[in-house]
Amino acid sequence: MDFITLLTVIAFLLIAVNISSRDKNPWAMLSGIGLVGIAIVSRLFGGGGFYETVIPLFTDVGLSLLAASGWLMVRRARANPQPFLMLGLMSLGVAGLLYLSTQFFGTRSAPASAQMSFLLELGPDDHIDEVAPLLARHGATYEQAFPSIALAADEDLAQVYLVYGDPASFDDLMAALRADAENVDFVEHNITISLDPMPETTAAPGLARNYLENDPRVAEQWGLEAMRGHEAHALLAELKPMRKARVAIVDTGVDQKHEDVKGVFRKSPGNKDGNGHGTHCAGIAGAATNNRIGIASLNWNGAFVDVLGFQALGAGGAGTLESIAQAVLDAANADADVISMSLGSTAASPPKVLVDAIEFAQKRGAIVVASAGNSNRDAYNHFPSNIDGVLAVAAIDQNLRKASFSNTNMSLSRPLAAPGVDILSLIPNNGYRPMSGTSMATPMVSGLLGVMRALNPDLTAEEAFTILHETGTTVEDSPRIGRVINAEAAILAVLALHA
Numbered sequence: 001m002d003f004i005t006l007l008t009v010i011a012f013l014l015i016a017v018n019i020s021s022r023d024k025n026p027w028a029m030l031s032g033i034g035l036v037g038i039a040i041v042s043r044l045f046g047g048g049g050f051y052e053t054v055i056p057l058f059t060d061v062g063l064s065l066l067a068a069s070g071w072l073m074v075r076r077a078r079a080n081p082q083p084f085l086m087l088g089l090m091s092l093g094v095a096g097l098l099y100l101s102t103q104f105f106g107t108r109s110a111p112a113s114a115q116m117s118f119l120l121e122l123g124p125d126d127h128i129d130e131v132a133p134l135l136a137r138h139g140a141t142y143e144q145a146f147p148s149i150a151l152a153a154d155e156d157l158a159q160v161y162l163v164y165g166d167p168a169s170f171d172d173l174m175a176a177l178r179a180d181a182e183n184v185d186f187v188e189h190n191i192t193i194s195l196d197p198m199p200e201t202t203a204a205p206g207l208a209r210n211y212l213e214n215d216p217r218v219a220e221q222w223g224l225e226a227m228r229g230h231e232a233h234a235l236l237a238e239l240k241p242m243r244k245a246r247v248a249i250v251d252t253g254v255d256q257k258h259e260d261v262k263g264v265f266r267k268s269p270g271n272k273d274g275n276g277h278g279t280h281c282a283g284i285a286g287a288a289t290n291n292r293i294g295i296a297s298l299n300w301n302g303a304f305v306d307v308l309g310f311q312a313l314g315a316g317g318a319g320t321l322e323s324i325a326q327a328v329l330d331a332a333n334a335d336a337d338v339i340s341m342s343l344g345s346t347a348a349s350p351p352k353v354l355v356d357a358i359e360f361a362q363k364r365g366a367i368v369v370a371s372a373g374n375s376n377r378d379a380y381n382h383f384p385s386n387i388d389g390v391l392a393v394a395a396i397d398q399n400l401r402k403a404s405f406s407n408t409n410m411s412l413s414r415p416l417a418a419p420g421v422d423i424l425s426l427i428p429n430n431g432y433r434p435m436s437g438t439s440m441a442t443p444m445v446s447g448l449l450g451v452m453r454a455l456n457p458d459l460t461a462e463e464a465f466t467i468l469h470e471t472g473t474t475v476e477d478s479p480r481i482g483r484v485i486n487a488e489a490a491i492l493a494v495l496a497l498h499a
Contacts, residue, residue, distance in 0.1 A: 003171075004039050004042050004056070004060060005056070005059070005060045005063065007035055007038065007039045007042075008035075008036065008039040008040075008060040008061065008063075008064045009060075009063060009064045009067050010035065011031075011032045011033075011034075011035030011036040011039060011064065012032065012036065012064035012065060012067060012068040013032075013064075013067055013068060013071060014028055014029075014031055014032030014035065015029060015032035015033065015036075015068065016067075016068035016069075016071045016072055016084070017071065018032065019072075020071065020072055020075045039060060040057065054098060055095050055098050055099055056095075058091045058092070058094045058095035058098070059091075059092065059095045061088075061091045062088045062089070062090075062091030062092035062093075062094075062095060063088070063092070064088070065084045065085070065087050065088030065091060066084070066085065066088040066089070066092075068081075068084045068088075069081040069082070069084035069085040069088060072084065116164060116165065116166070116167050117162050117163060117164045117165075117190040117320075117322070118162075118163050118170055118174060118187060118188065118189050118190050119145060119160055119161070119162060119163070119186075119187070119188050119189075119190050119321065119322065119353050120142070120160070120161045120162075120163050120177060120184065120186075120187055121156060121159055121160045121161075121184070121185045121186040121187070121352070121353075122159040122161070122183055122184060122185060123159065123182075123183060123184070123185050124151065124155040124156075124159060126159070126182075126183040126184075128142060128161060130183045131177065131180060131183055131184065134173070134176055134177065134180070135163060135165075135173070138165060138166075138169050138172070138173040138176075139165055139166060139169070140163050140164060140165035140169075140173060141163070141164045141165065142161045142162060142163045142164070143161065143162050143164075144160070144161055144162075145157075145160040145161055145162045145322050145325075145326075145353075146158065146160055146325070146326060146329060148329070148330075148333070149329060149360075153360075154356065154360050156185070156356045157325075157329070157353075157356050157357065157360060159185070160353060162190065162322055170189075174187045186352050188321070188351055188352060188353065189321075190320045190321050190322050191320065191321055191345070191351070192318055192319070192320055193313075193318065193319055193320065193321070193324065193343065193344070193345045194313075194316075194317055194318040194345075195252075195275075195277055195313065195317035195318070195343060195439070196344075196373060196374040196375070196437060196438075196439070197374070198435060198436065198437055198439075199374060199403070199404075199405045199421075199436040199437055200436070201421075201422055201433075201434045201435055201436045202422055202434070203220070203422065203424075203434055211230065212230060212233050212234055212237070212290075213230070213233060213289060213290050213296045214290055214291075214292050215289060215290065215291065215292065215293065215294060215295055215296040216292070216293070216294070217294055217295050217424060217432065218295065218296045220295075220424045220434075221295060221296060221423075221424055222398050222419065222422070223418070223419030223423055223444060224296060226396070226398075226400060226419045226484065227418060227419060227444065227448075227473075227484065227485050227486060227487050228486050228487050228488040228489070229296070229298060229487050229488075231487070231488035232298055232448075232451075232487035232488045232491055233289070233290070233296070233298070233300055235488060235491050235492070236298070236300035236304065236451070236491070237290075237300060237301075239455065239495075240303070241303060241304045241451075241454035241455060242454065242455060242456065242457055243454060243457055244303070244304060244305060244306050244454055245304065245305050245306070245337040245338065245449075245450040245451070245452075245453035245454040245457075246266065246305075246306050246308055246334065246335060246336045246337050246338070246450075247285050247286050247305050247306070247307055247308070247336070247337065247338045247340060247443075247446055247447065247449075247450040248268070248308045248309075248310055248331035248334065248336035248338065248339045248340065248366075249270070249278050249281050249282045249285065249307060249308065249309050249310065249340050249443070250310045250312045250324070250327045250328055250331055250339055250340065250341045250343070251270070251277055251278030251281055251282075251309070251310075251311070251312060251313060251340075251341075251342055251343065252270075252273050252274070252275035252276070252277045252278040252279075252311065252312075252313045252314070252315065252317060253270040253271065253272050253273035253274070253275070253278045253279075253309050253311040254268075254270055254271060254272075254273055254278050254279050254282040254307060254308075254309030255271075255272065255273045255279045255426070255427075255428040255429070256271040256272070256309070258279060258283070258426050258428065258429075258430055259293050259294065259430045260283060260287045260288060260291070260293050260294035260295060260426055260430075261279075261282055261283060261286065261287055261288065261307055261426060263288045263291070263302050264286055264287075264288050264299060264302045264305060264306055264307050265282075265306070265307050265308070265309070266306040266307065266308050268308035268309050268310060268330075268334060269309070269310060269311065269330060270308075270309030270310045270311035270327070271309055272311075273309070273428050274314070274315030274428075275313070275314075275315050275316070275317050276427045276428055277313075277317060277342070277435075277439065278309060278311070278313075279425075279426050279427055279428050280425045280426055280427060280433075280435050280439075280440070281340060281342050281425070281439060281440070281442070281443040282307050282309065282426065282443070283295060283297065283425035283426030284297060284423060284425045284440060284443035284444055284447060285297060285299075285305070285307060285340055285443035285444075285446045285447035285450065286299045286305040286306070286307040286447055286450065287299065287425070287426060288301070288302035289301065289302065294426065294432060295424055295425060295426070295432065297447050298447045298448055298450075298451050298487055299447065299450070299451070304450065304451045304454040304455075305447060305450040305451060305454065308331065308334060308336060310327040310328075310330050310331045310334075311323075311327060312324040312326075312327035312328075312341075312343065313343065319343075321351050321353050321354055322353070324341075324343065324354060324357075325353045325354050325356075325357035326357075328341075328354070328357040328358060328360075328361055328368075329357050329360060329361070331361065331366065332357075332360055332361035332364045332366055333364075335364070335365075336361070336366050337365070337366065337367065337449075337450060337453040337457075338366065338367045338368075338369060338446045338449045338450050338453065339361055339366045339367070339368045339369065339446075340369050340442055340443050340446035341368065341369065341370040341371070341384055341442070342370075342371045342437070342438070342439035342440075342442045342443065343370075343371065343384075343439070344370060344371060344373055344382050344383055344384055344385060345382070345383065346373075346375075346381045346382050346383070347381060347383060348381060349381075350383035350384060350386055350387050351383065354383060354384055354387070355387050355388075358384060358387050358389075358390065359389075362389055362461065367391065367449050367453070367461040367464055368384070368387075368389065368390045368391070368461070369390070369391045369393060369442055369445050369446045369449065370384045370385040370387075370390050370391070370392060370393070370442065371385060371392075371393055371437070371438035371439050371441065371442040372385050372392045372393055372394045372395075372406065372407040372408075372409040372412070372415075372438050372481075373385065373406075373407040373438060374395075374405040374406065374407065374437050374438055374439075375405070375407055376404065376405055376406065376407065377407055377408070378407065378408050378411055379392060379394075379407035379408060379409045379411065379412060380411040380412065382407060385409065385412060386412050388413060389413070389414070389461060390412075390413075390414065391414045391416055391445060391449075391461075391464075391465055391468075392409040392412040392413075392414060392415050392416070393409070393416050393417065393418055393420075393438055393441045393442045393444075393445050394406045394407060394408065394409045394415065394416070394417045394418075394420075394438060394441065394480075394481035394482065395417065395418065395419070395420025395421065395436075395437065395438045395440065395441040396417050396418065396419055396420065396421070396441070396475065396477070396481070396484055397419075397420075397421040398421060398422070400473075400475045400476070400484065401475070401476060401477055402417075402477040402480060402481050403420050403421050403436070403438075405436070405437070405438075406420065406438055406441075406481065407438065408480040408481055409481055409482060410479065410480055410481070410482065414465045414469075415481065415482035416445055416465075416468055416469070416472065416482045416483065416484075416485060417441065417472075417475075417477075417478070417481040417482050417483065417484045417485070418441040418442070418444035418445050418484060418485050419440070419441060419444060419484075420436060420437055420438055420439075420440045420441030420444075421436045421440075422434045422436055423435060423436065423440040423441075423444075425440070444485065445468070445485055448468070448485055448487050448490060449464055449468075451487075451491065452464060452467070452490060452491065452494045455491065455494050455495060456494050456497055456498060459494065459497070463497075467490050467493045467494060468483075468485055468490055469482070469483055470493070471486050471489035471490045471492075471493050472484055472485055472486055472489075473485075473486050
């Protein structure tokens, strides 16, 4: 039983004791209700994904209600214990069903060892041997988190270790490590991060018109119309890139054998996808276009963008801070021009290891793009989109309005918007399907950035955002989500930089 569960049980017992007493104490009742509120908020903002938050929350409430009903039964109080008993059983039942769904449908896939770890960062002049005795006393083991990063390349990331052990002892061990200011710079939980639940999707109707592109399903891609992608294709058909840009999809992997991406996929570790989310994002960002196959992206004739895959999340759509940071570092070391991250979670402040990994990528010249999230709230605490310098992408629907699920992003430093509802793209095994989410809007931006980098390899992240913002289309919800990308105008602006 962890601290939050214990707190919840105590809170409900306080309430039960008060209602079973002849002398009612309003302060005791208020204290109990207040503790319930604190416990719920602690669960909701604990930094985990959907299932990692909701399952423990229902379990806490269920156990607490059963404890309260037991108290009322023992005291033979006038208050009826049956509602507490029934609600408690229902809560545990919901928790059980959600847990079973994670087993049958793979919504959680991070290995057990990763779920029982935290991240320890030592000072640049310190050695793991200096804290090894403390770790041993708590039965913990460790390994270097990012062995490919040398101290000369990044003195923070090179000194990060994954510490494994019994989660019940983590709080005490982490507190002891934090107290060792001489050797320890930072400690944080290696939290599990899951993909946002996908909003409901319907097939977009085909648009009746003649197209320059010969991709057979281009008529189903309303997003190209919204961002003036067809006009961009007309420009690109007459242009040659200075070099092909590399767009890295940091996600669940990419099916490298898919018919519409295999010609532009370049050797990279995330070349398989047991989930489908990463392959869908890859198609939006860089599917070979005008090849008489499947869909169109901005990658005209497949000549402007190469797609690379880096697996940050497992087949169930879940990963850890360490696995996501490692994927970002791998993408940076592969000289990615653009790193596209259709993932995230919420926390009071972004995790340091992910901030450091993204800064490492930015220093190597990568433009980092991330989804703003699907919770219909302000994205100020949604990472990695709230990390400094990251382009944060909200989603619009076919009416050019903020998608009902999309977070707003104007509290972030580089807000943009792109189509993100009923977006047709690739799924593994040569399949195609529409999906919705800021996850889909993000690779729209990433693919355009790839084309821009192909035309001007020296384009900086700041210059790229300025162009996308200044050339973007102002829509009714722009005060909440930024301007909608305009591919034609952005390409013309890039060409004007070295005209």
